[in-house]
Amino acid sequence: MRVDALPEIRQLSLFAGMRDENFEGLMKAAYLQNFPAQVELIDEGDQADFLFFVIEGCVELYAETSGREGVLALVRPVGSFILAAVIKDAVYLMSARTTEKSRILMIPAQNVRDAFEQDDGFARSIVVELAGYFRAVVKEYKDLRLRTGVERLANRLIKYHLNQGENGTVCLPCDKKTLSSILGMTPENLSRAFGTLKAYGVKVEGSVVRLNDLKSLTTLAKPNPLIDDYRT
Amino acid sequence: MRVDALPEIRQLSLFAGMRDENFEGLMKAAYLQNFPAQVELIDEGDQADFLFFVIEGCVELYAETSGREGVLALVRPVGSFILAAVIKDAVYLMSARTTEKSRILMIPAQNVRDAFEQDDGFARSIVVELAGYFRAVVKEYKDLRLRTGVERLANRLIKYHLNQGENGTVCLPCDKKTLSSILGMTPENLSRAFGTLKAYGVKVEGSVVRLNDLKSLTTLAKPNPLIDDYRT
DNA sequence: CGGTCGGTTGAAGCTAATCAATTAGAGTGG
DNA sequence: CCACTCTAATTGATTAGCTTCAACCGACCG
Numbered sequence: 001m002r003v004d005a006l007p008e009i010r011q012l013s014l015f016a017g018m019r020d021e022n023f024e025g026l027m028k029a030a031y032l033q034n035f036p037a038q039v040e041l042i043d044e045g046d047q048a049d050f051l052f053f054v055i056e057g058c059v060e061l062y063a064e065t066s067g068r069e070g071v072l073a074l075v076r077p078v079g080s081f082i083l084a085a086v087i088k089d090a091v092y093l094m095s096a097r098t099t100e101k102s103r104i105l106m107i108p109a110q111n112v113r114d115a116f117e118q119d120d121g122f123a124r125s126i127v128v129e130l131a132g133y134f135r136a137v138v139k140e141y142k143d144l145r146l147r148t149g150v151e152r153l154a155n156r157l158i159k160y161h162l163n164q165g166e167n168g169t170v171c172l173p174c175d176k177k178t179l180s181s182i183l184g185m186t187p188e189n190l191s192r193a194f195g196t197l198k199a200y201g202v203k204v205e206g207s208v209v210r211l212n213d214l215k216s217l218t219t220l221a222k223p224n225p226l227i228d229d230y231r232t
Numbered sequence: 233m234r235v236d237a238l239p240e241i242r243q244l245s246l247f248a249g250m251r252d253e254n255f256e257g258l259m260k261a262a263y264l265q266n267f268p269a270q271v272e273l274i275d276e277g278d279q280a281d282f283l284f285f286v287i288e289g290c291v292e293l294y295a296e297t298s299g300r301e302g303v304l305a306l307v308r309p310v311g312s313f314i315l316a317a318v319i320k321d322a323v324y325l326m327s328a329r330t331t332e333k334s335r336i337l338m339i340p341a342q343n344v345r346d347a348f349e350q351d352d353g354f355a356r357s358i359v360v361e362l363a364g365y366f367r368a369v370v371k372e373y374k375d376l377r378l379r380t381g382v383e384r385l386a387n388r389l390i391k392y393h394l395n396q397g398e399n400g401t402v403c404l405p406c407d408k409k410t411l412s413s414i415l416g417m418t419p420e421n422l423s424r425a426f427g428t429l430k431a432y433g434v435k436v437e438g439s440v441v442r443l444n445d446l447k448s449l450t451t452l453a454k455p456n457p458l459i460d461d462y463r464t
Numbered sequence: 465c466g467g468t469c470g471g472t473t474g475a476a477g478c479t480a481a482t483c484a485a486t487t488a489g490a491g492t493g494g
Numbered sequence: 495c496c497a498c499t500c501t502a503a504t505t506g507a508t509t510a511g512c513t514t515c516a517a518c519c520g521a522c523c524g
Contacts, residue, residue: 044458066454068378072370084363093370093458116359120352123359127348130362131316137369138304138325144376145416146300148511176471184377186513191472222298226276226325380479408503421480423504438489467523478513487504494497 001030001105006055008078009105014129017121029111034103041096041104048085048092050106053078057102060178061094071181072140074099074174084130086112099178139227146227149185153193154221156183157202159228161211170209233262233337238287240310241337246361249353261343266335273328273336280317280324282338285310289334292410293326303413304372306331306406316362318344331410371459378459381417385425386453388415389434391460393443402441 015023044063059075072094075081085092086109115122143152160170172179180190194204200220201213225232247255276295291307304326307313317324318341347354375384392402404411412422426436432452433445457464
């Protein structure tokens with residue numbers, strides 16, 4: 001691939017500390033591909049062959065065991081995934097599929113590891129990146145462990161509301177089936193949870209949600225920066 | 233502290249790539265302290281002031297929100313905790329308390345960050361360490377999300393059995409109250425889960441558990457290396 | 465028009481938490 | 495050594511939370 005094909009990649013914090021020549025080397029080895037929706041990009045258990053970036057579209061990370069499946073995260077532009085497996089030269093712990101037509105950048109894992117060995121700035125950027133990932137999963141874990149389904153939904157709505165400009169409405173980032181899985185519940189349960197939140201001023205209109213009584217919703221949700229704030 | 237006071241620390245993979253003079257600098261700044269049981273070492277939400285190591289004893293990492301509490305992990309010698317918060321110069325996401333009389337090594341966070349900036353080998357060791365932590369939490373998350381309480385217990389017993397030499401018995405690493413919280417259930421529920429596992433050859437004798445029918449227990453548990461194997 | 469799919473609703477059942485009571489064990493002091 | 499106490503652990507009854515199965519609705523599409 002050409003080095004300057006994707007200037008937004010070079011801007012990522014992951015590559016902030018990397019020397020130009022090493023970045024160029026990575027990009028030359030990389031593949032940029034378009035995928036339709038619902039394509040399996042990786043299968044948990046497979047050896048980590050590539051580091052992935054979502055340039056356009058959306059990718060869903062999920063896992064399954066003995067018949068049960070759960071979505072762990074959605075990755076949107078410009079986000080990476082599977083960095084830890086690539087660094088450890090291990091198998092993927094999560095599967096990934098596109099949820100919509102997507103443009104994906106793939107860097108061969110060995111090139112990433114070589115760059116990690118050779119480029120001190122890159123190594124430091126990876127530290128910060130992984131520390132952030134780690135803390136994000138810890139928060140997800142706490143969310144799932146310490147809250148009921150209704151509370152998780154309420155807090156998620158408040159979080160989206162903050163990220164979307166606090167104008168009283170929220171646009172859901174995906175269909176409700178996917179949202180339910182992200183929140184660790186069934187679609188039926190999400191539907192009922194929205195029903196419960198009616199009493200707290202939550203009005204669902206398709207993929208738009210109105211928050212007409214943020215105060216009472218917040219009282220119910222008890223948002224906690226150590227779980228909900230992406231910055232901490 | 234004297235540099236050679238704790239040779240086992242220098243052996244840790246976290247310091248494997250570190251230059252001697254930098255390690256000495258860290259150790260000189262470090263504190264080694266003895267604590268009785270049930271001492272709060274850190275409080276979630278506080279700024280990360282130290283990187284911690286358990287030299288002797290045991291530390292419990294836990295979190296709470298709106299009245300509910302859950303143990304996330306036990307740390308035993310020689311293990312570190314709170315590395316991600318130290319590196320990101322952020323607040324702790326988990327609280328920590330000693331569960332028994334313990335000897336704890338504390339390195340001031342700023343010294344760790346300075347060493348991270350100055351020592352390339354240390355930076356790379358941190359990458360590997362954090363990647364391992366990240367994958368460990370992802371596995372915990374999957375365990376909690378995709379399995380019932382009985383399944384989590386069954387798989388945990390099988391894991392302990394493997395780690396303890398596969399001789400048909402398992403020694404529980406902590407009291408049952410703590411174990412229940414690690415497994416994400418109440419003590420009552422753990423007790424009932426053990427009751428359920430009787431039918432699969434599991435016999436509880438205090439803190440020792442006999443696995444008399446590993447085959448049927450395994451059939452029930454359906455262990456998955458992508459959740460249960462600490463190596464992958 | 466029938467078909468599929470996302471979403472909702474209802475009923476039933478399961479898993480787990482809660483509350484309450486009891487038992488078992490470890491340690492203490494007489 | 496025995497009663498006493500404190501806590502861990504268990505057991506039973508009840509309730510809450512969530513899943514499952516089934517039916518249904520409405521939108522979109524061939």
